[in-house]
Amino acid sequence: MAEQVSKLAGKPVEPSMLVNVPRLVSAYYTGKPDPAIASQRVAFGTSGHRGSAFDDAFNEAHILAISEAICRHRSRAGVTGPLYIGIDTHALSEPAVASALEVFAANGVDVMIDEHDGYTPTPVISHAILTYNKNRQSGLADGVVITPSHNPPEDGGYKYNPPNGGPADVDITSWIEREANGLLESNLDGVRRIPYDRALKSPQVHRHDYIGPYVADLANVVDMDAIRSSGVKIGIDPLGGAAVRFWRPIIERYGIDATIVNDTVDPTFRFMTVDWDGKVRMDCSSPYAMARLIAMRDKFDVAFANDTDADRHGIVTRSSGLMNPNHYLATAISYLYGNRPDWHGGRSVGKTIVSSGIIDRVVAQAGCELVEVPVGFKWFVDGLIGGSFGFAGEESAGASFLRRDGSVWTTDKDGLILGLLAAEITARTKRDPGEVYDGITKELGRPFYERIDAPATVEQKELLKKVTTNQIDMKELAGEPVRATLTAAPGNGVAFGGIKVIAENGWFAARPSGTEEVYKIYAESFRDDAHLKQIQQQAKDAVAHLFAKAKPA
Numbered sequence: 344m345a346e347q348v349s350k351l352a353g354k355p356v357e358p359s360m361l362v363n364v365p366r367l368v369s370a371y372y373t374g375k376p377d378p379a380i381a382s383q384r385v386a387f388g389t390s391g392h393r394g395s396a397f398d399d400a401f402n403e404a405h406i407l408a409i410s411e412a413i414c415r416h417r418s419r420a421g422v423t424g425p426l427y428i429g430i431d432t433h434a435l436s437e438p439a440v441a442s443a444l445e446v447f448a449a450n451g452v453d454v455m456i457d458e459h460d461g462y463t464p465t466p467v468i469s470h471a472i473l474t475y476n477k478n479r480q481s482g483l484a485d486g487v488v489i490t491p492s493h494n495p496p497e498d499g500g501y502k503y504n505p506p507n508g509g510p511a512d513v514d515i516t517s518w519i520e521r522e523a524n525g526l527l528e529s530n531l532d533g534v535r536r537i538p539y540d541r542a543l544k545s546p547q548v549h550r551h552d553y554i555g556p557y558v559a560d561l562a563n564v565v566d567m568d569a570i571r572s573s574g575v576k577i578g579i580d581p582l583g584g585a586a587v588r589f590w591r592p593i594i595e596r597y598g599i600d601a602t603i604v605n606d607t608v609d610p611t612f613r614f615m616t617v618d619w620d621g622k623v624r625m626d627c628s629s630p631y632a633m634a635r636l637i638a639m640r641d642k643f644d645v646a647f648a649n650d651t652d653a654d655r656h657g658i659v660t661r662s663s664g665l666m667n668p669n670h671y672l673a674t675a676i677s678y679l680y681g682n683r684p685d686w687h688g689g690r691s692v693g694k695t696i697v698s699s700g701i702i703d704r705v706v707a708q709a710g711c712e713l714v715e716v717p718v719g720f721k722w723f724v725d726g727l728i729g730g731s732f733g734f735a736g737e738e739s740a741g742a743s744f745l746r747r748d749g750s751v752w753t754t755d756k757d758g759l760i761l762g763l764l765a766a767e768i769t770a771r772t773k774r775d776p777g778e779v780y781d782g783i784t785k786e787l788g789r790p791f792y793e794r795i796d797a798p799a800t801v802e803q804k805e806l807l808k809k810v811t812t813n814q815i816d817m818k819e820l821a822g823e824p825v826r827a828t829l830t831a832a833p834g835n836g837v838a839f840g841g842i843k844v845i846a847e848n849g850w851f852a853a854r855p856s857g858t859e860e861v862y863k864i865y866a867e868s869f870r871d872d873a874h875l876k877q878i879q880q881q882a883k884d885a886v887a888h889l890f891a892k893a894k895p896a
Contacts, residue, residue, distance in 0.1 A: 349621030352631040356623055361611040362496040364434045370396035371438050371499075372403050378527040381801060385409060385523040387516035388857025390719075391502025393491045396435060401491075401499035404527060406439045409501055410446035411534045412522035413487065416515065417452065422506060424479075425453040425549070427471045427486035429463030431585040431651040434610035435499030436462075436489045441539050443489065443501075448542035449535040455551040462585035462608075463553045464653030465490065465502075466743070466757035470557050472508040473728075473751060490585070490652035493626040494859075496612050509724030509754030558592045564744070564752045565763040566771070567597040573770035577601035578646030578659070579762070580636045582615070582625045583608055586653035586759060593759075599766070604639060604646075620796075625650050627657030627758070628668050628740040637664050645769045645776065647762035654756035655740040658765045663777030668740035669699035669792055674780045675761065676702060676734050678768050679744055680709040683733070686749045690733030693723045696832045696839050697794075697852045697865040698738040704787040717832045717839030718854065724754045738794070738865065791875040792867040797883070799862040799890075804855035806893050807862055807886065808840040814892075815885050820846040821868070821877035844882075849874060851882040862886065 351357070376383035376399040383399045385392050385408060392409060394400025417423070426447060430436040440456075447454045455471070457463050468486040475484040483506035491500030503511045503519065511519075526534055542548060561567060570577075579601055581587040587606050594601045607614050616634040618624040626632045627648040636648055636659050646659040658666045666674075676692055691712040694702050706713045714732070716722035720741060726732030727743060728751050736742030741756035744764075752760070769775050774782075784790075799807070812828045819825060823846035831838045841854025851866040864882045868875040 348619050348631075349617065351617040351621050352619050353616050353634040356613050356615055356617055360617070360623060361613055362434065364610050367396055367434050367497055368438055371401070371435055374399045374402040376400070376402055376404055376527060378524055385520050385527065387520050390492060390510065390857070391500055391516075393494060393498055393500040395497045396499065397497055401435060403438070403442050404531060405523070406442040406501060407446055407531055407534050407536065408523040408526040409519065410443045411450070411526055412519045413503055414446065414450040414452060414535075415522055416519055417485065420505075422483055422485050424475065424482045424484035424506075425455050427455045427468050427484060427551070429457070429465065429468045429486070429488045429553070429585065431488075431490035432462055432583055432587070432608050432610060433491060433499060433651060434496060439489045439499055439501065443487065444542045444548060445536045445539055446534065448545045448547045449537045452547060454548050456548060458550040458552050461588055463488075464585040464589065464649075464759065465755050466654055466753045466759060467553050467557045467589075469504060469508040469753040469755035469757075470560070471551075471553065472504060472506065473754065474556065476506055476508070488652060492652055493624055493650035493655065495622050495624050496610060504755060507724050507728055507754055509727070510719065510721040512721050554589055554592055558589065558596055561593065561760070561763065562597070563748070564746045564760055566747070566767045567599065567763070569770045570763070570766045571598045574600055575766055575770045576644045577766050578604050578636065578639055578643035580604045580646070580648040581606065581653070582627060582648050582650060583612055584625060584649055584651035584653055586649050589759065602643070604636065627655055630665050633657050633659065633665050640664060645765050647765055649758035649762065653758045656742070656758040656761035657740060658762070658776055660775040660777035662775050662781070666777055666780065667792065669701065669738055669790070670780045671761075671765070671776055672698065672736040672738075672742060673701045673705045673783060674768070674776045675736070675742065675744070675764055677705045677709070677783055678764075678772070678779065679734055680711060682771065683745075683747060683749070685747060686733050686745060690745070690749070691726065691731055693726055693732045693735035693834070695737045696829070696843055697854070698736070699790050699792050700850070700867055700869065701784070701787065701790045705783060708787065714834040715832050716834045717837050720756055722835065722837070727751055727754045788869050790867050790869055791872050792865075793875060793879070794863055794865045795879065796856070796861040796863055799855060799860060801860065803890050804860070804862060806889065807853060807855045810842050810889060812842070814889055815842050815844070817844050817881070817885060820844055820851070820881060821849055821874055823847050823849070849878045851878050853882055853886050
């Protein structure tokens with residue numbers, strides 16, 4: 344979280360804070376982005392293009408340009424199968440999907456939309472792509488998801504998943520970005536488009552059942568029989584997101600004892616509690632945004648929530664409340680590698696460079712290889728699809744893992760299965776995940792980990808993204824000699840757009856956000872909280888010094 348927490352944090356959203364949805368949608372259509380202004384150009388961060396129509400950063404022109412660029416990418420890459428499309432419950436998702444369909448249909452792309460014009464989670468799109476492409480060598484499918492993830496209600500987002508089912512790699516996203524910005528600069532000259540009503544009636548737009556196949560397949564990745572037979576009592580909060588219509592069919596099909604605590608869909612997200620900075624944000628890893636479910640923790644054996652596109656998870660237990668995402672990742676890895684007998688040896692674990700060191704210790708105990716990569720789930724795709732990774736996860740509460748037979752499930756984050764896994768852990772160990780984690784730390788040590796955010800301009804973010812080890816030349820960290828300073832991830836040698844400084848019993852990493860005007864400091868100590876605070880202060884001082892040196896005289 345951040346250092347200065349708003350006095351509104353954790354409290355119900357006040358009426359004055361609600362986004363004006365009609366005004367927002369009007370801005371989507373009337374706003375004209377200026378490609379000469381950096382913040383108004385198409386920019387793919389770690390999870391696609393995001394922005395608000397109020398800032399001319401997510402308008403119809405962006406969606407038309409990106410959609411046309413995706414069509415051109417498909418042509419150059421030889422992708423000729425169907426394009427699966429999902430949307431979340433943000434207000435801008437509905438107009439954006441209409442704009443996208445106008446372009447896709449005009450370009451002759453076969454598009455699969457929800458059969459009931461409903462909402463479709465990110466992992467379900469990944470699952471659909473992989474299911475279609477299985478055993479195919481040509482005519483492969485790909486997909487898009489229109490979502491800004493957990494971002495505030497006024498934001499929109501657009502991301503592309505190629506035929507491997509996961510987030511597109513930088514070579515694809517950079518090409519789409521350049522092509523889309525060229526279209527913006529030419530006032531959309533060359534964008535093919537037909538009216539929305541014609542697009543819907545065209546032979547290119549197909550109605551597809553997203554719920555049935557995904558729900559029916561869940562027993563192949565999570566032990567649903569164990570959850571049902573144990574009678575474990577589960578609480579589920581979709582946070583008003585795309586998973587909202589999936590949970591009832593899951594509960595009914597598998598006969599599990601689960602309660603959906605809130606099934607409201609409202610693009611203002613008025614039912615949320617305010618996040619740390621006074622904003623409305625559907626962040627299932629934030630104790631402020633999750634205040635309502637945390638307050639219900641004694642009603643359930645285990646509870647969980649997902650963000651608006653359901654690629655992230657938040658696990659709430661009686662024993663420890665909302666689990667830190669790193670703690671749950673360590674717990675999930677420890678459990679899975681001891682309870683998946685068909686995952687024959689050699690399954691590595693993928694983690695991001697800013698995830699907790701407790702994961703390293705759990706992986707070492709399991710006798711597996713750890714592969715540490717930059718932030719972004721795209722770095723895990725090849726390992727998951729090829730089966731070399733049994734589990735892959737990010738500190739930001741996103742993960743996926745293999746089916747019970749050791750084959751690929753999804754190559755994008757799946758918050759639904761991580762929630763159901765928490766129920767499986769509770770059912771089979773007779774302890775909730777928080778209690779399991781406590782047992783792990785008694786054996787392997789207890790980490791003190793925290794991420795803090797601080798404001799940063801676009802220029803400062805760019806500076807931090809390109810920082811070198813010479814610019815932050817630290818010899819000691821919180822009283823210990825510095826063992827390593829990294830700007831590239833050891834697992835694949837790829838620059839992670841920031842800096843990581845490592846000592847014997849602690850480390851920090853600093854990197855710019857890909858979606859907001861902040862930079863993030865991740866820090867961890869295996870000593871105590873006071874040691875963590877020392878590390879954080881030195882990290883802030885180092886970044887402040889970097890920014891100060893860059894200021895013009």
